[in-house]
Amino acid sequence: MTSNAPLTVSQSSYRPQIGVALWKVGDRGLTGFETAAAARLDHVHVDLGGPNRGPDLTDIGVLAAFDTTSRRFALPITALAVNRLNDLGLTAPKGSQEALEVRRSILHAIRVADRLRVPRIIIPGFRQSLVRTSGDMARTAEVLRFALGPAQAAGITLAYESGLDSERTLQILQAVGQPGICVQFDTGNPAIYGHSAASNWARLADVASPDVHLKDALSVEGDVPLGDGVAELELTFIAFAHQPTPTSFTLEGDYSDDPGPRISRDLARLKTLIRRSMLSDCLDCSDERRHVSASMYR
Numbered sequence: 001m002t003s004n005a006p007l008t009v010s011q012s013s014y015r016p017q018i019g020v021a022l023w024k025v026g027d028r029g030l031t032g033f034e035t036a037a038a039a040r041l042d043h044v045h046v047d048l049g050g051p052n053r054g055p056d057l058t059d060i061g062v063l064a065a066f067d068t069t070s071r072r073f074a075l076p077i078t079a080l081a082v083n084r085l086n087d088l089g090l091t092a093p094k095g096s097q098e099a100l101e102v103r104r105s106i107l108h109a110i111r112v113a114d115r116l117r118v119p120r121i122i123i124p125g126f127r128q129s130l131v132r133t134s135g136d137m138a139r140t141a142e143v144l145r146f147a148l149g150p151a152q153a154a155g156i157t158l159a160y161e162s163g164l165d166s167e168r169t170l171q172i173l174q175a176v177g178q179p180g181i182c183v184q185f186d187t188g189n190p191a192i193y194g195h196s197a198a199s200n201w202a203r204l205a206d207v208a209s210p211d212v213h214l215k216d217a218l219s220v221e222g223d224v225p226l227g228d229g230v231a232e233l234e235l236t237f238i239a240f241a242h243q244p245t246p247t248s249f250t251l252e253g254d255y256s257d258d259p260g261p262r263i264s265r266d267l268a269r270l271k272t273l274i275r276r277s278m279l280s281d282c283l284d285c286s287d288e289r290r291h292v293s294a295s296m297y298r
Contacts, residue, residue: 017248019043020263025255028054030069037073039263045079045250048109053084057112067116081122082109089128090143091136106147114154122184125162141175148180159184159209163193166203173207183208188217191231198239205243212246215253223254226269237277
């Protein structure tokens with residue numbers, strides 16, 4: 001399990017990197033880079049894509065276009081999600097067509113991430129991959145164990161994301177039985193599945209990715225502006241201040257329509273959340289200083 005290096009609130013220079021998940025922006029394609037650059041964000045996360053999932057990065061031409069556009073806007077891709085796994089099922093019976101396709105998709109993702117110099121792959125556990133039984137948990141752990149070898153050979157970290165509570169999440173990581181997997185924490189998922197994000201973070205911070213997906217929520221079907229839902233974000237940010245602190249946030253709200261203004265709105269609300277939780281006494285640094293920091297990160 002990968003540990004998140006401690007960062008405490010006493011470090012008044014705390015200025016997290018901020019990015020956006022492009023699968024939630026506009027048409028989920030290349031125009032998302034321009035939107036992110038206009039908002040002066042530091043990075044993006046992208047999806048492997050495929051049927052009903054946006055541009056398919058297993059296509060050589062699509063992959064090259066994403067690589068070129070990332071370079072043109074100086075926006076590094078810091079994570080690749082394999083969201084098609086939610087349609088296939090990490091929990092599919094061993095030997096089934098779905099289980100074989102799950103493994104093929106993960107291998108495709110590792111090759112794509114290696115080509116794009118992406119350091120982390122997100123393995124989601126929702127919908128068809130949702131863990132409901134002990135058998136589901138065992139099959140999920142088996143798939144993660146399978147993915148570890150080729151991912152580590154390519155220098156890529158795996159991050160597992162789900163709506164499970166902290167106890168069952170830790171059980172899955174322990175069942176994998178090997179280091180190299182972290183938790184992709186999301187501020188909205190716990191509320192959607194009836195858990196407390198603050199409590200989850202208290203137990204998962206030490207095994208979480210230093211990047212946190214940031215969204216608010218009312219239900220599985222819909223996102224809402226930060227602070228307008230039931231995710232209790234202020235409590236979560238207080239928890240961030242008392243545990244190893246995220247070094248970056250990736251916005252994952254609904255930016256399918258009017259993405260520029262919606263991202264700007266959530267970006268402003270994120271900064272307010274950080275101020276209120278006393279993570280920083282000086283968030284409003286100049287654009288120049290932020291982008292010097294960003295260039296060091298890249």
